[in-house]
Amino acid sequence: MAGNADACEAALRPESDESVLWVSYTRPPEDCLDRLPSVPDDRKTVVDIGGGTRAAAAGTAATPTDGEISVAEPNDLTGLGIAIAEQLRDTDGVHVCFDSITAMLQYVGTSRTYTY
Template identity: 40%
Template sequence: MHTEGHDGSDLFADDVERGACVLLLAPSIHEATDEACHDLLSLEAPDDENVLWVTYTRSPDACMQDWLDRAGDRPRNVRLVSVGETTRSAAATVGGDVGPRSGDVVETLSSPGDLTGLGIKLSEILKAWKDSDARTVACFDSLTALLQYADLQTAYKFLHVLTGRFDAADVTAHFHLDPDACDQQTVSTLTSLFDTVVEFEDGEWTVRSR
């Protein structure tokens, strides 16, 4: 297993292999977590990326505004899947000050425990982008929230299938999990699904790859 330690931003361009599925072990609310999320979604220039964002806790507008604040330029295409409570603020496209465009689409899933429905939506998005010459990157925010609606065994089975689909589609994807919000057995079980684990501890990032 390969391990790297870091204490700054722009960490992951050399440490995370393109097409890897990454478990991001970090506090749910922390500036370092936000920076790492953006870095993992910005492994290429924005115009060379299709961005897939699954959000349980933030509105689609907030996600896009954060992207624009950090990156400046839009990705080539954006699909946001808004799950559960966040669907109340979701519309057909990302609106408000972020400025919608045709490639920006919000899809909603009102039941956060409907993993079958979520899997179908994500598969449809990957299929739509199959012939794109842009690389696809994905953020799943978050497994911490998902585990409030599904037991560990159900979540594991869902993630086993989803990471397989991402791998087949050469998607570089990261999944947020707050290790302080679940037990060590849960962390260990889910870690086994991922190519790379990026962990924030004592002010430093550690990258572990198989």
Template identity: 30%
Template sequence: MADSDPAPGTNTLVKAPSLSPEKRGTCLSMLDVVPRQRLDVLRISYSSSPEELVEEWRETHGDLPGRMGIVVVGDGAGLTRASDEDLPDSVFVTTANPNDVTGLGMRLNNYLTDLEPETQLAVCFDSLTELLQFTDIQSAFKFLHMFAGQLREVDAVGHFHLDPDAHEAQTISRLKPVFDDAVTCS
């Protein structure tokens, strides 16, 4: 891990326009924190299919990490999900209802309880902008505070995407205390 990379137990707010190429590059580099066999990646996505996330990883990094979890938040409409047979055995997929933050938290907690002792967990939450379309700021803050705390407890490296152009400054300010650091991409 480079000196500029987040340390284990760190949660970073990544402020970038939703379709920014720099957002994608920053995300993928923040997930690649240790050698692949020791890496456990958890991706929470409101808009990408599991196949897209696996393909994106392979295009950027080659070999998949030792374990990859993908939580697809949504009703699945518009996602190009073929079947579990199309994904490697090291990729675990689950879904969550976007209107049920408690259910999402339970799925994430289940993934965290299955961590192997010698692995490094890297987490991408894409995105807070979409989370806030389904829940109010107070509920989002409580959920994020709880989840960020769980990530710190397991020394995960987490980052959370937010499109600053889609929110008032007050909304971003309310969420900032959850995070240890913030990065702005164009």
């Protein structure tokens, strides 16, 4: 997982007026946000997929904060699509990293993922 985070961190280096969107199945949103210290808070967003499932397994509560959007079910491609589309619609000049297609395939079949 560290390799995916490193790849996203490297890819999400915007110009001064651009924003970043990190879509993650594998990392808690606060970890993603913390890996981008040079990006102002108002220009970075994480779409956390299945965070409620991770929090329940860890025995903690998953409460989205500023810069976080939660998609509760990891197989909810409609919810994921809406979350991403809203961020892209509301923001010009966005760098996006999707972490990770492999994790997505664990929850959604290849055919549905390809269609998505």
